[in-house]
Amino acid sequence: MDFRETVRTAITAILGRKLRSALTMLGILIGIAAVMLTVGLGQGAQAEITGRINALGSNLLIVSPGSTTSSSGIRGGVGSATTLTLNDAAMLADRTVAPDVEAVAPVLQSSASVVSADSNWTTMVVGSTPDWTTVRARTITQGRFFTAAENAAQAPVAVIGTTTASNLFGNRSPVGQTIQVKGVTLTVIGELNSAGSSITGDQDDTVVVPIATFTQRISGGSGLSVASIYLSATSQDTLSAAYQESSAALNTAHGTTSDTQDFTVNSQQTLVNTIATTTQTLTALLGSVAAISLLVGGIGVMNIMLVSVTERTREIGLRKALGATPVAIRQQFLTEASMLGLIGGLLGVGLGLLGSVVLTKLLSFQVQPSWPATLVALVVSLLIGVVAGVYPASRAAKLAPIDALRTE
Amino acid sequence: MTPILSLRDIHKTYSNGSISLEALRGIDLDVDEGDYLAIMGPSGSGKSTLMHIIGCLDIATSGRYELAGQDVSTMSEKQLAVVRNKSIGFVFQQFNLLPSLTAQQNVELPLVYAGVSRIERARRAAEVLEAVGLGDRMAHRPGELSGGQQQRVSVARALVNNPDLILADEPTGNLDSVSTEDVLRLLAGLHERGRTIVLITHEHDVALQASRTYAIRDGLLSTLDGSTL
Numbered sequence: 001m002d003f004r005e006t007v008r009t010a011i012t013a014i015l016g017r018k019l020r021s022a023l024t025m026l027g028i029l030i031g032i033a034a035v036m037l038t039v040g041l042g043q044g045a046q047a048e049i050t051g052r053i054n055a056l057g058s059n060l061l062i063v064s065p066g067s068t069t070s071s072s073g074i075r076g077g078v079g080s081a082t083t084l085t086l087n088d089a090a091m092l093a094d095r096t097v098a099p100d101v102e103a104v105a106p107v108l109q110s111s112a113s114v115v116s117a118d119s120n121w122t123t124m125v126v127g128s129t130p131d132w133t134t135v136r137a138r139t140i141t142q143g144r145f146f147t148a149a150e151n152a153a154q155a156p157v158a159v160i161g162t163t164t165a166s167n168l169f170g171n172r173s174p175v176g177q178t179i180q181v182k183g184v185t186l187t188v189i190g191e192l193n194s195a196g197s198s199i200t201g202d203q204d205d206t207v208v209v210p211i212a213t214f215t216q217r218i219s220g221g222s223g224l225s226v227a228s229i230y231l232s233a234t235s236q237d238t239l240s241a242a243y244q245e246s247s248a249a250l251n252t253a254h255g256t257t258s259d260t261q262d263f264t265v266n267s268q269q270t271l272v273n274t275i276a277t278t279t280q281t282l283t284a285l286l287g288s289v290a291a292i293s294l295l296v297g298g299i300g301v302m303n304i305m306l307v308s309v310t311e312r313t314r315e316i317g318l319r320k321a322l323g324a325t326p327v328a329i330r331q332q333f334l335t336e337a338s339m340l341g342l343i344g345g346l347l348g349v350g351l352g353l354l355g356s357v358v359l360t361k362l363l364s365f366q367v368q369p370s371w372p373a374t375l376v377a378l379v380v381s382l383l384i385g386v387v388a389g390v391y392p393a394s395r396a397a398k399l400a401p402i403d404a405l406r407t408e
Numbered sequence: 409m410t411p412i413l414s415l416r417d418i419h420k421t422y423s424n425g426s427i428s429l430e431a432l433r434g435i436d437l438d439v440d441e442g443d444y445l446a447i448m449g450p451s452g453s454g455k456s457t458l459m460h461i462i463g464c465l466d467i468a469t470s471g472r473y474e475l476a477g478q479d480v481s482t483m484s485e486k487q488l489a490v491v492r493n494k495s496i497g498f499v500f501q502q503f504n505l506l507p508s509l510t511a512q513q514n515v516e517l518p519l520v521y522a523g524v525s526r527i528e529r530a531r532r533a534a535e536v537l538e539a540v541g542l543g544d545r546m547a548h549r550p551g552e553l554s555g556g557q558q559q560r561v562s563v564a565r566a567l568v569n570n571p572d573l574i575l576a577d578e579p580t581g582n583l584d585s586v587s588t589e590d591v592l593r594l595l596a597g598l599h600e601r602g603r604t605i606v607l608i609t610h611e612h613d614v615a616l617q618a619s620r621t622y623a624i625r626d627g628l629l630s631t632l633d634g635s636t637l
Contacts, residue, residue: 005520016508318504321465322565323493323521325486401492402465405504 006328010335014343017308024304025344028384031294032348032377033355038290039373040356042283048365049275052196053268059102059239060135061246063088063229066262082225083254083262086211089129089229091253098231098245100238103134106226108214114207115180116168123164125181125207127214128230135230143175143190151210154217158186161204162194181207184217239267287373294377297344298384302391305337309392316396317404326397333393334386341385345378410477411438412572412604413462418471420457420627431457432468433627439573439606444599446607446618447629454627456577459608463496463575464488476572493521497566501578503558505550511537511561512546518569536564540594556587563594567603574598574605580614592617 014021065083089106092098108127113120126132130148133139146157158179165174165188174188186209195203209218211226233242247258247265254262309316316329324332352374356367420432431454439445449455460466461473464480473481476495480488497518498504505514515533524532537546540560550558559579566574576595580588596617599605607618615621622629 002523009520012508012513314504315506318506319517319521320489321463321492321498321504322518323489323569325489325521327486328489328521400466402460405465405500 006331006335007339009332010339013332013336014339020304020308021340024301024340025347027297027300028294028341028344028381029297029348029351031290031297032345032374032381033351034290034293035287035377036349036352036369036374037355037359037367038286039283040352040367040369041359042279042286043370044360044365044367046276046279046283047368049279053271053275059233059236059242060137060268061231061233061239061243062266063092063231063246063250064264064266065225065228066264084226084229085224086226087224088250088253089226091249092229092231092246093131097249098242100234100242100245101231102234103131103232105129105131105135105230106211106228107132107230108211108219108227110219112181112218114164114168116177119168121164121167123167123205123207124201125209125214125218127209127211127218129211131232132208132230135232138195139193140190141193142173143188145190145208146210151212154212155210156184156186156213156217157189157210159190159192159208160188161192161202161206163202163205164207165191167205179207181209182218184213186213243267294380294384298341298381298388301337301340301344301384302388304340305333305388305392308336309333309396312396313399313404313407316399317401317407320399320401321405330393330397333396334389337389337393338382338385341381341383341388342378345381348381349374349378412441412443412476413437413439413606414472414474415462416472418458418461418468418473420454420461420466421469431627432461435471435627435629437622437629439604441572441604442599442602444595444605444607444617444619446609446615446621447624448609448612448615448621448632449624450610453624455608455610455624457627458624459575459577459606462573462606463498463577464492489521493518494569495572497569497571497574499559499562499566499574499576499579501581503550503555503562503582505558505561505565507550510547510549511542511553511564514550514561515565515568518565522569532568533564536567537561539567540564554587555583556590559583559587559591560594563591563598567598572604574603576605576607578609579607580609580611588614 063084084106086106089104092101093104105128109124111122112125113122114125129151130145133145140159143159145159146155150157158181160168160174160179168174168179169177174191177188179186179188192204192206192208231242231246233239243265247261250263251257251261256262319329352369356369359367415435415437418432418435419430422429422431435458447455447458457466461468464475468481471481472479475491478491480491483491506517509517512530512533515537516529519529519532534543534546537543540563542557542560542564545553545557550561553561563579579591579595583591592614595605595607599619605618607614609615621632623632624630
């Protein structure tokens, strides 16, 4: 009896017990679909979160001032000191000091009420330099960003985010309109692209002005000091080099060492790594729950195959009487079990694909079915079939034809 | 003339723990080609055990059994499967047709295990079903056939691989008198065309259809008048 004949016999046997075969396959089917969907959900969530963090600027380093210690000995948190200055920013922008730093944007910001001709809106006003668009990975959808010359001249200009624009001007184009911030009249010269919300808040609800305009006109301070300095490395690969260079340069400039430094440098990569690890852990957790359901499905197949052998003892006896060798009987049951496993697995992959399309529609992010996970699940379902079939099959093959035939 | 089937001093003992039961106590039997032999006996006489041994479904405890010139008493399970497939055609009391298969597929089964191609199987199955008068019922499943028709399907299955011996175990045991007539006529016809048949029954009328009849009692064969062989 060749392979095709065995497969044909198995198909006949499976179709001959439609309900039972369907129920058997259902266990495998649900297991496979669950594995695909949980892994897909995990990977989708991970890609979504990583994407959002990268949208903040993937090569970004943020230099924050160190903490203060008051006269009574109370220490402030990170950023409470005013140790970072525009001079630090200018120094870091020097290619000879930090060759792997591409762009430098010192930032000052404060929450302020912004007034337009017929509306007002409280938002975050940011003072920075033209490099801000580079370090924050932003673009301008209409109008333009301010120039270095405008920054130097303390020009009364502003670039606003889409959320701010719609709150102040409705559907009208904001470019060319004027706004007032703390009594200072600014002309809107550009609108930022929409970057969506991130863990740091709505990135589209902001007003960006030249840092000189911010210090001299809006905050009214004297100051050279800045709240933080954003740096972008020339690429992902030079991120750690840029980190080393900027830390060293600032230590030299401030006369501190790495132990006494009055600033900290953070990279987004740390955050990305943390979140990636978290989602991976979650995916592994969900995946193992799904794997258990696959295992339960496998035990279901084993159970059905055992019952099937017992129930078909007479058939086995007859087949042996008609000339079936033990090998042929073993192959028949093994093929039947592995086909149940494989068909159930394939249907499960179908259900998983369907489920990921439906879930992508329902959820706000892409559910990405992972092909390696799917392939592994399919192989596992076939293996479950084989393993579940081996014992019943060898039991069936060992039955003496006459004992089998005598069974009622 | 060498016999198709030759049993010499066949013993069969069933042991179940401390209890052992001697079902066959030294059977000697020769069946020639073209013979139509009936073996008659009440239940418990050992006739089923004898039939199982002749059919290679069971192995004798001692003695020598030659089928078509081959000594089957020492064969492996795999070799026995080949012998059952090629040399013996079974007709059972319970018909033993697979309910999920059509008449034609049931008849094809021995050919499947003989490794015959699909087209050849279909041709030969159609031929024997035609011969037993079921040419118009080939696509029917056993459930859609009467008892007599089912037994004719199983006779067709016994014939399809051209065996040396047809072994019928109470073939009329589950049939009404009309169907019994029918099946016996079929067997008689096969005998006329030179088939070797061994029929096992407990019914006197059925046994008398054969050209030779032996009785079996307490594990020993005898002629009908009681004299030992």
